[in-house]
Amino acid sequence: MEQQTQQQIEDGGNNQAAGTNNRWAPTPPQLRILKGLYYDKGFKYPTPEQIQEICLHLKQYGQIEDKNVFFWFQNLKARERQKLKEFWNVRVGGSLDLNFGSTSSTDDGRSIDLNFGSTGSTSTDRSINLNFGSRVGYGVDGSIMEQRGEYHQEIETLPLFPMHGEDIFGNMKTTSEGGSGYGGGSRISLELSLNFYGNADIA
């Protein structure tokens, strides 16, 4: 995301033949379309049928399977939520990274960077990342479907100021030393499992 090169596998529509590549990676057009759906159209909850449709559509831009589309949406959703939960990028007093879903141009487009303060240094990545998901934007290619029933539109707010009090470090009760012992629910279940099925490709 913050990276700009982020080089792709770049086999432009026919991967998987070139040397042991097993993991799907979206081609640039595929990624553009997927992001267009997600960010611009706010299309985040494709049904299985819609997944098929999207996948079919994307096939002209490179090899892809249904499950790739499925995972792509799932991961993106999960990571946006995770980001909110951990307040990633949320920092006050640096640069602002507003994410509007506009028709801006670059690979992932739709980000406007406002830089406040810190005259002269593009340094620390203090940033706020606002994400206004759904817009009415343009159709991806003019063919893809409608929303999944109602808007399922999730919270797109951001918790600017984390409030939490506890501290795992806070007051360790310092059981006088490296503290083994001490009762409590000390369970000593121990299991150990190492499993190596032979994909030995080590050097």
Next chain:
Amino acid sequence: MEQQTQQQIEDGGNNQAAGTNNRWAPTPPQLRILKGLYYDKGFKYPTPEQIQEICLHLKQYGQIEDKNVFFWFQNLKARERQKLKEFWNVRVGGSLDLNFGSTSSTDDGRSIDLNFGSTGSTSTDRSINLNFGSRVGYGVDGSIMEQRGEYHQEIETLPLFPMHGEDIFGNMKTTSEGGSGYGGGSRISLELSLNFYGNADIA
């Protein structure tokens, strides 16, 4: 690969001030604390809330964000797993299966089953499986599946290669769910050393 110098970034607690530095690097105190959590406390699965706490705590030692903490734990876990896998793949050339549990007991449970040597053709199915008790499963990929939950960070899972043993905090208290009666500094250190190499003609 195995390197012991373990060089430090060494920017003395204030990095990132000199332009164009975008990648976080832990300051020595931060790294010390993080390692203390991971190795000494066996704290390897921080929840998002705990990540925030850790991050907050580490801020006094230098700039840091939640995602840095998140990635730090992710990477360390992943690389430890990877290292173990490589280690065993290199050292062990047969298959070994120890089973001290009641799983698949023919009569009594507690069976030991050692399989060295190639049972059959040149199968690449080298595997080691030590199973004491039966609670943890392992995925199809052999990764160790610990359950999540209250005591997730309490369990010490196979510190096969303890790197160091410094102790940072006397104790650690997890955030808000303190009711479980865990959270002591008890550290179950299990060391398992199989020294095969040398005369190993087990393949």
Next chain:
DNA sequence: GGTTTATGAATGAAAG
């Protein structure tokens, strides 16, 4: 300065 190592960051895939 090219190569290797260490490690932060990203993301596809999958488990639970």
Next chain:
DNA sequence: CTTTCATTCATAAACC
């Protein structure tokens, strides 16, 4: 949906 795993990319030091 949530969390973790596996693999990969990227990059800063360290090494030669």
